Structures are given as structure tokens and as C-alpha cells.
Amino acid sequence: MIEYQKRAVFIWGLLIVITIIIIVNFFYIQVIKSKEFKKTASKIHKGIKVYIEPRGTIFDRNGEILVISNSVASLYKIQNKRFVWVKRRIPIEEAEASGIDWVVEHKRYYPKKKLCGSLLGFVRLEDDPGKIEGLSGIEGSFDSYLTSKPYILKVDKDGRGRILYSKRDKKKACDIFLSIDSKIQFIAEDELKKTCEEFDAEGGVVLIGYPKTGEILACASYPEFNPEIFSSYNPHLWRSLKKENIRNKGISWVIEPGSIFKPIIAGILLQEGAVKPEDRFFCEGNMKIKNKTIICVCKHGAQSFKEVIANSCNVGMSQAIERLDNKRLLRYLSHFGFSEKTKTGLREEEKGILPKKDLSGIRKANISFGYGISATPIQILMAVSSFCNNGILFSPIIVRSISRDGKMIKEWQPTPFKEVLSPSVARIVKELMLGVVEKGTGKNAKIEGYEVCGKTGTVEKLKGKRYDPSRVISSFIGFFPKDDPEIVIFVMIDEPKKAHFAGIVAAPCFRRIAERLIFWERIKVPEI
Template sequence: MNRRIRLRVFALGMIMVFVFLVLIIRTFWIQVISYDFYMEHNIKTWARSEVLLAKRGTIYDRNQKPLALEASAYNLVVFPQEIEQLKQQSRVAEGLHQITGKPLPELNDLISRTKQRQVEVRTEGWLMDYSKLDEFRTLFGKELDYGEWLHFPDYGVGLMKSSKRYYPYNQLAAHVLGYINKEGQAVSGIEGKFNEQLQGVNGKAAFLRDNRGNPIALASRSTTPPIDGKSVSLTIDIEVQRFVDEAMTRVMKQWQPARAMAVVMDPHSMEVLAMSSKPDFNPNRYWDISNIGALTNDTLHFGYEPGSTFKIVTLAAAIEENVFRPDDTFVSGSIKVPGNIIHDVKKDGWGTISYQQGLEKSSNVAFVKLGLEKLGKEKLYNYIDRFGFTYPTGIELSGEAEPLIRFERPSEIATATFGQGSVRVNTLQLAAAYASIANGGRWMQTSILKDDSTPNAQTERQVVSPTTAKEVTERLEQVILKGTGKPAIIDGYRVAGKTGTAQKPAKRGYKKGNWLISFVGYAPADNPKAVVAIVVDEPDLGGDFTLGGQVAMPAFRSIMLSTLQYMGIKPDPSLLPPNDEGSEPPVKYNSKAEAKNTAVVGNYKSKPVKESVQAIKDRRMHAVVLGKGTQVLEQYPQQGEELYEQQPVYLLTSKEKDISLPSLAGLSLRDALTICQLLDRKATIIGEGYVVKQEESTAGEQRSVTLYLQAGSYRNPQQGSTSSETLAPTKTENK
């Protein structure tokens, strides 16, 4: 009996020893022999990695205002299994419909996919704006923040944190900027051209997660940090861009053209201050367009026969080669060239007229004689080439149309002298040619990318002499004052420019009733600060091409006047018309010879208010104190600027948000916008000219003002006042 028990115990012991040996061997096998295999398997099973997105660089205008930047956004997801357990299908569908606008049947389909743990709900732009987070909370309650995502447990929905490209000025400069599509790809414009620089390099994080998907705290973590993209500064001035956009919108509304383009340039640097192409789009909602052509930058892409605006090349060449004699005469109306008869717009002509009169009346015959007969093929082509019409401008944007200059037959040379037939250009080329005259005859590389480096010899050349450029300007001034450009006259400023009304080519000859209207000009003519080119393709003229002058030139006037005022270029008093009888008399400006009645603004920053006010009075100017502080924080105008007697000097003495906005009546747009900026007011502009009325409003914490402008003479808003004015914070009542 005892022996049997001992045998059983022995057998059981051997079994246990065997089991332990197996376990030890197995453990040894797993931990030592097969360590690499199982470690690799575990890493594959539990290892996770995520891309650390680089922050895309910001695109700024010339004044460092952001035009395109990264903004917080969310991927919207639903958890169908949670929603089913919570029995919130109906509430979730209705809430998501309210936020996204997606149809209820589509949302119900997504919510009912209970075999999937989570389902993404894509809005039109795929990402939900950060601004909708409060609305989301109102509908779905309080969230749980898990760092990279927000969970709304009461309804089974979530928001995955992300970012999206945001364009704060919407459609302004849309074709210049381009856009980022739903897949995150850069499309067109600066976004596309400089994508490699802007996008940066993504990083990566590698780590281990447990069976619930949570990171294992003690496990090793490998991180390669992202390298953020570099920012880009443009030559665009968003305020000038706004002037252009508003004017071109009016053109589109009034004349219903196929397209309209505009460019504003600084003639001394060839920097593009504004570029507009209509129809346009909002890069925040680029998919929301009715015509795919709205995505095309026609300012560069659209090539056309420019018509009479091209005559500046023939005129400049003729003056430079000393073959333009303004008092010589010719018979207008028509001229015969081999293979063609060319007519003036007035087919029976104006009789025998001088070449200066031919320029003012935009006579085609005059320019055929100058270009074909007096200059000849080689010289004319040479100047066309030197003015930059035989190759693209080379601006830092893609999609520029190749120019076309065909000089095979005498009839082609003849029509090229006045910009038709064998000539095809784009709007930027045309603006650059006029800028070359405006700056004294220098052609330079056009640019939209802000760069402080100086132009090199390969991108700058003297096209014509400064003397020739000056004479061309004088001739173009006469076009404005006496010829076809009268609607472009701007009171108080000398304007030089040229009109263009070109027929649209067809398969054979030209289309009847279809025109391309253009105007290019610059001002002030004696010291140009801006060149403005306007091109309007196929406006609805009702068959009357004589209405062409009412299409482009009013837009030019609006853009140029607003731009000059914004730049602080005051009108020449000698060029201002007398006021209508019964209207308020303007300030009596003194002539330049009597400049002693002006005063120079001093430096008042960081000085006591009382001392500054007295110093301003002593200089015969008017002090407007903004706030109740005792020391001047900011001033406008700045030190060194010259003002007429009793013009205001604004002194900001405190930073309260409720400081009253002074009367801006009579101020230029630039002055008014500066005061609004000092007092943190968002300004909306209606009209052009000088401020005649202002209306303030408040939306939340943001205070705004609408400025109504009207063209006319500058007047001093403080004329006749000799005392200083203090504008303190206003009282507000909580109701």
C-alpha cells in the first residue's frame, strides 16, 4: 500500500518536473532562441506611428498682412456603434445636417454603418472650421479632450484636430495666391509655385499602444520633429487690391463682359501692387463656382490683340529715332499697304491733320506711317522686343501666355504699329511697357515676390532715353486732356495714358460687335507713383463701340484716385476745378511760391500731451487728442510730413477700445484708414475720393465704421478751428 502511494507520488513528481522542464525550455526558447522573432511580431502588433504635420508657411502682403495662413480645423467623425447604444441616431443626424448642410439620408446612411468603429463625415471642404466648435458644443454637449481629438460621449461623435488653409481676404488676390485643395495639394498661384518652400517637411512619431489603443507610457518613443515651411512676402498691397477688386466687380456687373483684368504696378521697381482677374473665386470655397474659367488667372493666361494701347511702342520708337515730328501733317482716313487697306476708326478721317492730332484721335493711319514708313520693319521689331513683348514677363507665377509677334508680310507690320493683327500680348506685359515709360525709359523684371535685392544687369535695361520717355508722357497727357482719354481725367492730378478699342479676331477677319476695351495710364504724370492697366473683354455695348470709353476709364479713375490717396499723394491745387456755386468752399491752397503757409509736423511720441498740443498750435496746426492719457503713444501724420495751416495732427494717448472716433469728413482714404487703424476700427469703404460721411457699428467686441467717399476737392476737416480737441472713451451702459 505504502509502496503504491510512493509510486504515485513519484509519478506525479516526475510529471510536474517534466511540465516545469517543458515550461523552462519553452520560456528559454521564446525569451532567448526566438527573441528576435517574437519581438518583431510584438512591435508589428502594437507599434504605431503618426505623421507630425509641418506647419505651412504664411503668405504675406508687402505690409506683412497675412493673405494665406494655417487655421485650426477638425475632421468630423461618428461612432455608429456608440450612437446605436445611446439611441441618438435621429438627434445626431439632425445636428450634423445643421452644421454641415449634408442631406439627412446621406447622414443616416453613415450613422447606420455599425460594422465600422468610426466613419468620417466630410463637409464640402472636408474639414470643419474651428469657428463652428461652439455650435458643435451647443448641439452635442460637453466634450472630452484626448489631446489629438475631442470626444462627445453623450452622442457618439468626435472631432479629430487638424488644420486647414485659410484666406482671410476671401476672393481678394485669389488668382495670385492660388489655393490648397481638399487633398491638401497646392494648386496654382503662389501656393503652387512655391509649394516646396511653403510646405516644409513632415515629421514622424513612433510609439507602442496597448490593446485599447492607448500609448504605453514607459515604452520608448522615437520622434522626428517636423520642419515648418518658410513664409513668403509678396509685393501685393491688399488695400490697393481691394480698390481694384471693387472697381472690377462694378465693371462686371454693369457691362457683363466675358472677362476683365487689371494690374497696378509701381513703375520704379516694377513690383505688382495688385492683380485682378474676373470672374474670380474664393479660395476658401474654390469648389463653389459656376464656371471653371473662374479659376484661371486671365491677367497672365489670356493673350489678346491690345489695339491702340500698343501704340505707345510705336510712338516711343519714333521719338527715340527722331522721326516723330508732331507738327508734320498727313491725310487721315485710310492708307493702302501691300495686301490691305487700313482705315481709321472714322473711315472718312478728319482730313489733313498733324501727327499730334493723330495721336490724340488715335489715328491708325498716323501710326502706320510712323511705324511702317518711317521706322521700318527692323527698327520697329527691335523696340517691340526691347519693351518685352516677344517673351513672357518672367513673373513668379505659372501659366503666363506666350506672346505672339508675326512680322512676315507688310500688312502684318502695318497692323502691328497699332496693336492688331500680328500682335498678341497679356495685360501684365502691357502694364510693364507703360511702367518703362513712366520711370524714365527703364525696363525691369516684373515681380510679385518681395525681395530686397537690387535688380541685376540681365533684368534691367534702358529701352529709350529719359528725354524720350518724358516726351512720350507729355504726348500721352494730351491724349487725356484733348483726345480720347478725357474720361480718365482726375481732378488735382496729372494723368498720362492711352485708350484701346480692339476688334476681336475670328477665323476670317474680325467679329462684328465684339470688342476688347482697354486703358493704361499712370499718375502723377510728372512723378508717377502707380501704373494701372484695365482690360475688358467683350463687354455688352449693345452694338455701339463708341460706348467703349465708359467701360475701362471710370474703373481706372476709381483705382488710381483711391491708390494715390492711400499713398498720401495730395492733389495739386492748381489742377483742382472751382467749386460749384452754393457748395461748401474748399480750403484755399497756397501756391508753391507761397509755401511759407505750410508747416512741418514735429515728433511728439513719448512727450507730454499738453506740451505736444501747444507745440502743434505754435506751428499753426490743429491737435486732435485721442484718449485721456498724459503722454503721446502714437501720432499721425508722422514727423517730417508737411501740412497746410490748421490741418489736424492726431495724438493717441491711451489704448482703450472705446475711444470715440473723430470726424473723418474731408480726409483722404489713406488718412482715414490710418486713424481707424490707430483706434482699432474695422473700416468698410463705399465710393472713392474723400470721406463725406461715416457710420459706426458694433458687433461683439469688434467696432467697425463705414466710410462713404465722394470724388472732389480735398478740404480740411478742421478749417477755421484754432483749439485742440480731446476725444475720450465713451460711456457704455450694460442693459
């Protein structure tokens, strides 16, 4: 065999061997090791990320953000078939560059800090980011709207693991728009805090409503509460909080209303024709009913029913209510809504407690000046607002609408609930309440240039089975202007120590709030 033929045989043999090696390797890769290499390639070019969409944002009526979620990332790994956190709540950019599996988490952020704290509520912080749950307030009551289910995101990546393409199939959480005006809320909280500190009170409530629609513009509770403390893990701080600080007293505080209840009783008596504004009554300073004694702050002597309301006379009210049948009285109280919740949509809301059918003895007289019956501040606010609406009782609105991706999915419209008084009687009650501010116990609520209707109330709290005169709730509820009310304000101060009477404690707080609303033009009220 000549030389070049030997070389040709060698080359062909080498090519055959190389071809066989290639075929064997190809068979090894494509058949024997195919699953392993596919898995490796998939890790490089494809990935699965678990995402938890942020909770919905809560806005006030003007679109100002009250609560929003900030996105952060948490790294994790599967170790010995167990889920283990590697690093929690880091910037998303850092997580993307880490090459480690991660999930998006969200931290609740309250831009206005304590504002609306007890109304907004808080969420529970969990190790499982998919189980974050609202526990109170708007966060808790509307949790099903504010949350979204975790979803899996499939991604394509380049050789360096960078995401080239992703596809999400998700359902976003909803956003909630409240009836609250954050600027009015600030004024309410500010004046409430000042009043509680001035009189060394245990706490209090301010509710501000727009009577023509039933919308609640402010819902303030004191002591204050900052829900942001629950956004981070701090058990010591959590334990230091008292339940009373978290509680939304405006909808859950069930109390005997005292003399602020007198206009409601007056409306019932007038509607039934049991009294007229000019009817005469006589107060000797006390009144015996069997073996019980009703006491007034002073001897009012002879007075008209209009003066009974202006002077906040317990004896005169006790005499007047005797003219009304027991069953009809209870039916009216139920008609005003004191036996049921006002349907705010908040699960913390309580309902009032009506007296039993037996109104014998002093029980009936007690109701005439707000004892022996219990109600929440929101119930009282809505009942008094009916005088502004020609006797029509509205349902309160705290949540105005719910939307997803800018599309409204639910809306609360002003709802005239029922007629509780005739328009003519409602007008008379407004005149009676005007007299309280002009000539009676509510003079400190008077605003120069405006006709203000209102009523004071100072009620002793129970201690065991007896009323304690050293522990009182001082209240004032009022609205203005008389002929076309634009705003109704309810102030309740719990256990003021430096003064007790509502005309000294609560009425000035009402006036300062109203004057600030007028000055800052948060409401448009024409002068008389």
C-alpha cells in the same frame, strides 16, 4: 521529529516551491515571452505618430494673411494589412483622447475669400494627406516652397497613453510674402466688377503697379474665383467652375492690344528719329494700302504727331510707321520684351506673339495701332511703365520674399532689366500721353488737380478669320503724376455690350480706382 521541526521543514519547502515558481515565471516572461511583452510595453509607453507639417502661409506686402492652413486630425487603422480611414478631419484634442492612431491634416483657409483668388490659385485635395499639391497660381508655382515632407514623431507616454516627451526632426514649409497690397487689390477687384456688371461684359483685368520698382500692387481678374471651394470635397461645385474663372488673365491672356500700343510705337519712332511731335500728318478717315483699307473713327484732317496720339488716329500712325525700317521695328519690339515672358515666377504666364519677319503690305500698318501683334496685360504694363522710369524696363515683382521660421531664404529685388528708350524720348512720350487725357480720347480718366498720362484702346476680336465689331476689348492704361509717376493702372474690359469705346468703358474705371487710392492714401501723390 518534533512539531516545530515539521513546521520549519514545511515552511522551507513552501518557500523553495514559491521560489521555483517565481524563477520559472521569470524565465517565461524574460526569455520565452520577452518579445511579446516588450511589444506590449512599447505600445503603452512609446509611440510613433506620422505628422504632415502645414503648408506655408501666404502674406501680402503688409503682413496680412491671404492663405493659411488650419490643423485637423484624421483617425486611421491597419485592417487586413490595408490602410483604412476611421474618421477624417476632427479636432486634434479628440484624436489624442481616442487611443487610435491618427495623422495631422490641414485645410487651406482663405480669410479674405475671393480676394486674389486667381493669383493665389488652389490646392488639390487628396486621400493621402502627404500628397496635397498646389495646382495653380502662387500655390502651384511655388509648391516646392510651400510644402514640407511628412515626418515620423517618436514619443514617450505614461501608462494611460498620455504623451510625456516628444522629439521632432522636421523641416518646416516656407512662408511667402507677395508685393500685393490687399487693400489696393480690393479696390481693383471692386471697380472691375462694377464696370463689368455696368456694361454687361464677359470679364476683365485690372493691374496696378509701382513703376519705380516693378512691384505689382494688384492683379485682379473677373469673373471672380474663390479658391476655398477646393478645400472640401465637392465635385459638383468643381465641375460648375469655368476655366476662365480660375485663370489669372493678367499674366495669361494673350490679346491684340489695340490703340494702347500706340505710345510704344511712338516711343520707337521718336527714338529712331523717324518722327517729331510737331511733324504733320493728314487723315481723310481711311487709307488704302494695296487692296486693303485702314479706317479711322472720323476724318481728323491735318494734325501733328502729338495730335495723332491724342486723337488715336490709325491713319496717322500708319503713315508714321512707314518711315521705320522693318527689321529695326521688330528688333525694338523684341527689346521691349514682347517675345518672352516677363519672369513673374508664375507658371501660367504666357509670352506675346511677335509678327513674322515679313511686314509687307498692311501688316506693318496694323502693328502701328496694335493689331497683328499679341501681348499679355503684364507685358503691356511693364512696357508702359518704362516711360515712368526714363526708358528703363523693369522686371515685374509679384513675390517679394520667401522665409522659413522667420529667416529669409530668398528675396526679389527691383531689377532694371534694360534701357529701351532714352530719358529724353521717355519724357516726350509722357507728354504725348498727357495730351490724350487733357484733350483727346481719354478725357474721362482726368483727375482734378493731377496730371494724368494715359491711352485708350478699343480692339475688335477675331471670330474665325474676320474681326467682329460687336466683340471688342476696351482698355485704358495710365499713370500719374506725369513728372514723377507713383502708380500705373491698366484696365481691360472684355466684350462690353452696352458700350464699346474705351473712353466710355475703361477710362472711368481707371479714374475711380485712382481717386479711391488717393482718398484712402494708399499712394502718396502731390497735387499740381
